Amino acid sequence: MLLCTGPSCCTPEAGQAAWEALKQQIKERGLAAGDNACFRTKVGCLRVCCQGPMLVVYPEGAWYRGMTAERIPEFVQQHLVEGQPVAEQVFACNPLTADRP
Ligand code: FES
Numbered sequence: 001m002l003l004c005t006g007p008s009c010c011t012p013e014a015g016q017a018a019w020e021a022l023k024q025q026i027k028e029r030g031l032a033a034g035d036n037a038c039f040r041t042k043v044g045c046l047r048v049c050c051q052g053p054m055l056v057v058y059p060e061g062a063w064y065r066g067m068t069a070e071r072i073p074e075f076v077q078q079h080l081v082e083g084q085p086v087a088e089q090v091f092a093c094n095p096l097t098a099d100r101p
Helices: 014-029 071-081
Strands: 002-004 041-043 055-057 062-064 092-093
Touching: 002 014, 014 071
Parallel strands: 002 041
Antiparallel strands: 002 055, 055 062, 062 092
């Protein structure tokens, strides 16, 4: 997962709050290590630059907008634990596939 913490798509404060929530949720749900580990990093820009914080999840290629700290718990439970993207927040999908050059 790549989470943009602003400053153009959201304020740095909102981005940092989302980042802290994401780290906390991953840790609390046991997704920080092991067979189901979900790796995350924060980035300075994903070239969308509106309606952030922006989040992209691979290999599904699910692009999320408006991923505030308040929305992170639902995202972690529904997408990362249950495997179902949160459709209301996904605005684009560009999955990685094995047959791409
Ligand atoms: S600053 Fe977040 S997408 Fe550009």
